[in-house]
Amino acid sequence: MTEHLLLADIVERILAAPPRPAHEIAAARRERIGAPPVAEGVEPRAADPPRGRHWSDARGHRRPVMGFTLIEVLVVIVVITVLATLVAPNVFRHVGSAKEATAKTQMEMLGSAVDAYRLDNDEYPTTEQGLAALRARPQAGPQPRSWRGPYLRRDVPLDPWGRPYVYRMPGIANPEGYDLLTLGRDGREGGEGEDADVLGWK
Template sequence: MNAIQRHRRVVVPPVRWGFTLLELLVVIIVLGLLAGLVAPQIFGRVGEAKVTTARTQMTLLGTALDSYRLDNGIYPTSEQGLVALRVKPTREPIPSNWKGPYLRKDIPLDPWDRPYQYRAPGIRNATGYDLATPGRDGAEGGTGEDADLVGQS
C-alpha cells in the first residue's frame, strides 16, 4: 500500500432514515379519507346485524314456546313469562307435562340489552302469543333499526 492510498479518506454522506413531514401528512390525509368512506359502511352493517340477531333470537324463543305448548297444551301465560321455558312455573296454570328446560341457556336480552316483550294470550293472536322488541330506540313504531320487531303464533 503506498502513501497516497493510506491518506485517502472516503467521504460518505450521513444516511437519514425516516419520513419527511410532507410524507406523513399525505399518509394521514389518505387514511382519514379511507376511514371517512369505510366507517359509515361498517357501522351501518352493525345495525343490520342487530336486527338479524333479534329476528334469530325471536325465532329461537318461538320454537321453544311451541315445544312448551306441544308438551302442555297451552303457552305460558304473560305472568309466567318466558322464564317458564327455563324453570317449571309455580303459578296457575301449572303445566302437568313440563319437560323443560326448553332453552339450553338463559333467556336472551334483545341486541339492545332489553328483555323481549311476551304476552299470552296475544293481542294479535288471541289463541297464541305475541313476542316483540321495540328496536334500537326502545319506543313503539319507527323505521329501520328503530322499527318494532314482532313475532306471534
C-alpha cells in the first residue's frame, strides 16, 4: 500500500508540474544537438547535426536525433513500476498452482504403480522399502511374493520442490492402506498456501 501511495504521489507531482514554454524547449533541444543559441527577435535557422547523432529518412535527408525529456522518462518508469507491482503477484501465484497440479499428477502416477505392486504381491511396499520397490525388487523387509516390476518406466520422481515424496505404509491418514504426500515448499508438515501439504488421497 505504501508503494502505491508513493507512486501515486510521484505521478501527481509530474502531472502537476507547469508546462515549459515552447521557446525553452526549443532552446534545450538546440543545446542538446549542438546548435548555436538564437538571439531574441531572430528567426531560428536549422543547423547541421553533429556527427554520430543523426539518422536518415527514406529520402536520404539527415535529421537530428531528439532525446526524451526528464518528465517523459519519469512517467515511463512510474508506469513500468506500477505494472510490475500489479502483475508480479499474479505470476507467482500461478507458479505455485502449477507446482501443486504437477505434484498431484505425479502422485496419481505413483499411486497407480503402488496399486499394481499390491495386485502382484498381495501387499503394499513397506515404509522401509518405500517407492524404490516400484523400480527394483526390494532387498529389505518382507520379500514380495511375485514381483513383476519395474512398475515405473523411469526412476521415482522428486516432487516439484526437489524433495522425495513421503510414503508411509501403513498410513496415518489411511491405516489400512498407505499415505502418499509432499510437504510443499517449506518441506514441513502443515502450512498454508504454497507451504501447505499436497495429499495424494484428496
